[in-house]
Amino acid sequence: MAHLLDSFQRYIAVNELLPPGGRVLLTVSGGVDSMVMLTLFIRSGYEVGVAHCNFQLRGTESDEDEVLVARQAARYGVPCYNRRFDTAAEMERTGESMEMAARRLRYAWFDELSRQYNYPAIAVAHHADDSIETFFINLLRGTGLRGLTGISTQIGRVIRPLLFASRKEILEFAVAEHIPFREDSSNRSTKYLRNKIRLGLIPRIREINPKFTSLMRSNIARLTDAQLFINHGIERIRAVAVTSADGLDTILLDRIDPAFPRNFVVYELLSSAYGFKGDVIDSLCHALDHGTTGRRFYSREYVACTDRGNIVVGPIPAGDDCMTTVERGAPRSYCGNSVLYFEYCDIDTIENFGVPEHIAQVDVDKLRFPLTLRRWREGDWFIPFGMTGRKKLSDFLKDAKVSVAEKGRQFVLLSGDDIVWVVGRRIDDRYRLTRETENVLRITKEIV
Template sequence: MNVQERFIQYLQEQALCQPHERILLAVSGGKDSVLMAHLFARAGYAIGIAHCNFRLRGEAADADEALVYLLAKTLRVPFYATAFETEAHAQQTGVSIQMAARKLRYEWFEAIRVTQGYDYIAVAQHQNDNMETLLLNLVRGTGLAGLRGIQPKRNRIIRPLLFLSSEEVQAYVHAEGLEYRDDASNYSTKYARNKIRLEVVPKLKELNPVLEYTFAENMVRFTDAYTVLQAYVEELRNGLFTEFSDKEWHISVAKLMDLQPRRFLLYELFKPFGFTEPVLSDLEGAIRNVPGKQFRSPSHVLYLNRGELVLKPMETEEDMVATIERPGNGAQWDEYRFESSLSTDRAVMGESHIAQFDADKITFPIQIRAWQEADVFYPLGMSGKKKLSDLFVSLKIPVYQKRSVPVVVNGNGDIIWVAPHRMDDRYKITGKTKKVFTLACF
């Protein structure tokens, strides 16, 4: 099986994208991203190419952009380019240049994806990148999640070259005569990842010549083990956390003390609420002897009270609310982006992240907010009204995630969509519908 066939097989096996979907490719001009562009183009996908100039390498960076522009022109696909003042941004935000560049590019990629109608952003990381990430995680200290390496798909980011080693990428690019550019900074050992690539990996390959393959196989096993662990922890959490309201859970101290291995399970139980290992270590030491003591994360607080731990969100001024003033407008709510449109096309879309409403029943502005305890609506396909809290139970949404689910409210106060799970039956399109208001949640 050649590389092109393996590429298509990997897309299918990992459910990264479908042939009808549009993919925005992050192309730097290096051999990995150039190869990715050719593989997608030859597979017949509708693609666009996005390139970032970080203004860090002078004329070399400009030459990278020129090459990527010619690549897009050759493939006859849309080309998007931008330039960042990366050093200035790093100084202003107090982060490293590498972290600043990462933040800038991913925010820009997502903006292009949404505004230009792409389904996914593809990044050209391969097996060696994955192996280096795992080694860095081990060196810096990581939980089990870090042993999984780079995941093939995360939200709208896909990584379709993780089945290839760097040697395979090099061989294919050379055999096909593909033009690319090398970034000289890739050979500087002042960066931790480069030190791993240039100094550590060659030594390890003396012990195991097929190191990339071995790491790839191990990361599959680690991922499977992590999935099993998270299912167990979720079941454990549901049994231990008693919900008193949307803002409060009580946990028996005695039951926590019976857990083994206790520190490990404490970390996994409270990790979704932002608690770090040092804080949970303090909790374990004080749990029997210091009533009233508080333990804080950026989003939550834990405190001891009469043999129980009480978990509550940190107090905020008010719940975040986003507003869509009219059809065609969009809005950002938490990590979700909403886009809207109005049309006379009544064809039903099957995607779960898209809801279609009878436009004559919509009153603007509509709001997007978090769940409130008294919320009810009329779920599509069901008779009668239902509490949203009951819907969350039926959908098996954990209690701590309920306030992260966007609730779309009509201008008259009715809940019309619990995104992206279920819309309200009263607002569905029918044979009498003249115009369709479509809302997409990404």
């Protein structure tokens, strides 16, 4: 199995990920991918440290992963840093999904470790199959070309030196070299989209084409080259079509060559520099097509406004209530540093009527579309779920001991003038599910 070690060393050299013998912090979970990565780095003569996160979500399984990683690091005589996270409490506090909370916690800690102990690089054990799965996840959720380029080899300090290898090659190396590893039981759950793709979709495609993995690696490489080419072209367009003054950027659409697909150029200009998402940009382009002036569209940090056939972009000003509309059937909407996902369900498919605060389930037939999403205002009121009388939203937030900073980030979802959901906190009792409910709108808030 020497070819995997040779390929590993060649991949690092060709992509200039690390100098020979350089210092690198390895993120090791105990799974086969990261345990093989640890062995490859040791055999290649790098100066490594091992970082392991125990998210305390799988009971004794999580603890046994921690023990294995510490034992293997001791065997190789390298430093091992371990951190236990109360992930469940963090999910409750922020309203994030398990994946989002765990990702944010671990990368913040990895960055802290790398700076504290002077590791110029942080190595993550993503491999070719992970990149292919990411391609399909983005394809199914809706994406531009950038989302089809898989996982990047390097972003800042984070490097991914196993992207050349398939899951099969890594597993065969582990077995041949007697490398210990543990299997995460959650990898077999089809509750997660990635696992549905890994366990359901990809095996069926591989039946049609056994060379699917190598074919997709080539496809993703070509798509990545295409995106790099587009990036270069977009920067040329930006230099001609975008002007800046008084803290605002103006995209002058008449300076874009009419031979270019205008909406695609707008997408690239807004997504790469300002973080706007695809469906927000689609709505903006629709407003441009209809000559609408003064419509505002939001990313996490910026607001874009249609202005007599041009687009003016700037930071969201203090006091802006970030009002947007949500059409029936819209898959998602953005509010501040969060995204709301909308799912339309039949009442018979609802398994849990008691849901955590970051999820709302309301009677869709009582709603008047389009809905409105905005920051809360003084004077807002609603009837909190379980109560019969109206309550000022300011009093509700005060009783909930919401900090001043959190109040500034509080959004509400409205049907007409009625608050349907104080986002991430409480629905209005008038829109609750009842025995008469037939159709449900399920809304999930995730921090991005």
